[in-house]
Every structure is written in C-alpha cells, then in structure tokens.
Amino acid sequence: MKSIQLHTDMPRNITMIPNEFLDHYMSGANGEFLKIYLYLLRWAGFPEAEITTSSIADFFNMTENDVKRALRFWEQERLLRIAWDPTGNITDICLRPVTAPYAGEPAPIQGPKISPAPEENVHMAPEKGAYEVPSYSVNDLQSFMENESGDQLFFIIQQYTGKPLNQKDMNTILFFYNELGMSQDLIEYLFEYCISNGHRRMNYIQTVAIGWSEAGIKTVENAKSYCASFNQLNASVMNAFGIKGRYLTEDELCFIRRWNQEYHFSQELITEACKRTILTAHTASFQYSEKILRGWRDNQVKTLDDVHRLDDAFDKAKAAKQRQSQENPTVKTPAGKKPASRFHNFNQRTYDYSDMEVEFVHKLYSGNTQ
Numbered sequence: 489m490k491s492i493q494l495h496t497d498m499p500r501n502i503t504m505i506p507n508e509f510l511d512h513y514m515s516g517a518n519g520e521f522l523k524i525y526l527y528l529l530r531w532a533g534f535p536e537a538e539i540t541t542s543s544i545a546d547f548f549n550m551t552e553n554d555v556k557r558a559l560r561f562w563e564q565e566r567l568l569r570i571a572w573d574p575t576g577n578i579t580d581i582c583l584r585p586v587t588a589p590y591a592g593e594p595a596p597i598q599g600p601k602i603s604p605a606p607e608e609n610v611h612m613a614p615e616k617g618a619y620e621v622p623s624y625s626v627n628d629l630q631s632f633m634e635n636e637s638g639d640q641l642f643f644i645i646q647q648y649t650g651k652p653l654n655q656k657d658m659n660t661i662l663f664f665y666n667e668l669g670m671s672q673d674l675i676e677y678l679f680e681y682c683i684s685n686g687h688r689r690m691n692y693i694q695t696v697a698i699g700w701s702e703a704g705i706k707t708v709e710n711a712k713s714y715c716a717s718f719n720q721l722n723a724s725v726m727n728a729f730g731i732k733g734r735y736l737t738e739d740e741l742c743f744i745r746r747w748n749q750e751y752h753f754s755q756e757l758i759t760e761a762c763k764r765t766i767l768t769a770h771t772a773s774f775q776y777s778e779k780i781l782r783g784w785r786d787n788q789v790k791t792l793d794d795v796h797r798l799d800d801a802f803d804k805a806k807a808a809k810q811r812q813s814q815e816n817p818t819v820k821t822p823a824g825k826k827p828a829s830r831f832h833n834f835n836q837r838t839y840d841y842s843d844m845e846v847e848f849v850h851k852l853y854s855g856n857t858q
C-alpha cells in the first residue's frame with residue numbers, strides 16, 4: 489500500500505493542540521476520532537514518516553474502515569484536507585489551521601464514501617439538506633427572546649453546552665421552535681438528552697430534532713418513551729456489530745432511524761440483518777445492512793418467518809439450478825465437425841419457471857441481480 493503524504497500548515501517542531509480545537513471540537517468527537525486526530529498532529533511535522541490507513545489501524549487496533557470514518561469526520565469538520573486517488577485510496581492529508589466553527593468557509597470536497605464491501609450499491613444515510621435552517625434576523629431573535637421567553641431557554645441551553653451560543657446556534661434553536669413546532673420544554677429536553685449521551689455538536693442535535701419531528705414527538709413524555717425504545721434498538725445494533733468504546737455516528741444513527749421509522753422493521757429484524765452482515769461482510773457495515781433491509785422491505789418481509797421463507801426459496805432455486813446444470817451439460821462440438829447453425833445449436837431446456845422466479849426475487853432481496 490502506498491504511503492500517505494502527511495503535512496501541516498502549522499509549525500512542525502512541536503506537537504501543538506490549538507485552543508480552538510479544545511474549546512470547539514474536542515467535546516463533539518468520540519474517543520476513537522480524537523485518537524486519530526492527535527496521531528496525525530504528532531506525525532504531521534515528519535514527511536519522511538510512512539503513514540498509511542493500515543499502519544494507523546494497526547497502531548490503534550482498529551479496522552481501516554474505522555480509520556477512514558474518523559478521517560471523514562475531521563474532513564467534514566474542516567480540520568483536514570484529504571486527497572484521494574481514482575481507486576478510492578487516500579494519498580494526501582493536510583491538517584488545516586483550526587478556527588472556530590461556522591467561519592463561513594466553503595465545505596470541503598468530499599472523498600468517496602467508505603464501503604466495506606466494494607460491490608455494494610446502496611443509498612447512504614440521509615443528509616440533513618431536506619431541512620433548511622432559515623437565517624433569522626436580529627429582530628426575529630430579539631422578538632423570540634422578549635415575547636416567547638426565549639432568553640430563558642437560551643440561558644438553560646448555555647448551561648448544558650458550557651459555552652455561549654452564537655447566532656447560528658440561536659437560529660437553529662428558533663428553527664426547532666418555529667419550523668419543527670417543538671415546545672420550549674421539548675427543546676430543553678432535546679439538549680439534555682443529546683449532551684447526556686456525549687453529543688454536543690449542534691449538527692448532531694439538529695439531526696435528532698428532525699428525527700423526533702418526523703416521528704411525531706410533541707411532548708417530553710413522548711420523547712422519553714421514544715428515546716428509551718430507540719436506545720434499546722441502538723444497543724442491540726451495537727451489540728450485533730460488536731461496536732464498543734465509542735458512540736454511534738450521525739450517519740449510523742440515520743441508518744437505524746430509517747430502518748425503524750421508514751422501513752418499519754422491528755428490533756428483531758434489524759438485529760438479524762446486522763448479524764448477517766457480520767457473517768457475510770465480516771465488518772460492521774451499515775451500508776451492507778441497508779442493502780439487506782431494503783431487499784426485505786421490497787419483498788414485504790414483516791417477521792423472521794418471512795425471512796426464513798425467503799431463505800428456503802433461495803435454497804430451492806439454487807438446488808433447481810444445480811439440477812438443471814447436471815441434466816443439461818454444455819455440449820462441445822467434436823474436433824473437425826462443423827457446428828450446427830445458430831438456429832439449431834441449443835439444447836431443449838425444461839426450466840421450472842416458479843423456481844426461476846423465486847431465485848430472481850431472492851437476488852433482488854440480496855442485492856445481487858447479476
């Protein structure tokens with residue numbers, strides 16, 4: 489594997505951790521992501537060092553996909569600039585100067601999506617672009633603070649976050665109130681819930697708020713009941729995937745929410761798909777589980793019994809195909825003999841069309857139509 493060229497725009501003689509990173513980014517990242525960033529800081533001043541995603545993974549006892557996931561996280565936070573070759577490998581990482589979030593700089597060009605199974609062709613987790621946070625005016629914010637007791641809500645949220653709210657933060661909170669129709673009590677509980685689970689980034693909190701809105705949550709009691717159920721589902725998925733020592737990422741939570749709310753799958757079916765992913769892909773691939781669950785949804789799967797019926801149908805179709813191959817072996821033309829015309833050069837076949845249909849359906853369910 490070709491080494492990655494690692495360099496920095498910061499001084500190289502010592503390993504410095506900027507105060508802006510400690511103040512604005514550290515609390516929003518999980519421990520594994522922090523380890524990767526600090527490792528890059530350590531070696532950024534030594535271009536002769538041979539750095540690869542494999543060597544980083546070995547150093548921290550992670551998978552390469554875990555490393556790439558961390559790198560994508562910091563790229564999205566605008567702390568890294570990453571170059572990719574045409575095959576999807578990282579060739580260059582630049583540590584960018586650390587500034588406060590929301591500095592107004594354009595979003596980085598994203599590298600390829602990381603997918604453990606190369607043949608997968610599935611939708612990634614939904615983006616938050618479906619909801620645009622309005623740019624409220626100063627008068628809008630002032631009116632909310634004075635007429636709707638918004639100043640008290642802002643004060644409470646600042647106590648939760650441990651830092652002053654900037655205008656973009658306040659815009660997002662007003663978006664929860666005006667556009668998502670959340671009460672102030674529900675917004676307060678939203679921040680309490682997210683921060684108590686280790687998530688302080690406003691982007692993450694916005695994702696949860698939108699999820700609650702789409703689930704029809706209107707009261708704190710609704711939210712508590714929903715969170716208890718969703719936390720149990722998250723724990724089940726993490727256990728099936730063997731995920732330990734970190735929180736689920738925003739994309740991963742979006743996948744789980746989609747499986748539960750959009751596809752309407754039970755915890756039992758979601759967990760089964762995750763277990764099959766590990767057995768087949770040998771890694772915790774949410775994309776691969778998405779492929780399985782989309783297939784089950786398309787085939788009207790509601791219970792594990794439905795899954796077992798699909799499995800039985802596949803086994804039956806596979807056996808029928810093997811019998812067909814044995815009964816109709818390929819006929820080779822003897823040497824020196826002129827082959828028959830294209831109108832007669834075929835064997836009569838006795839396909840069982842019901843078996844063929846079952847096999848095709850299963851290929852759809854498994855995501856393989858080749």
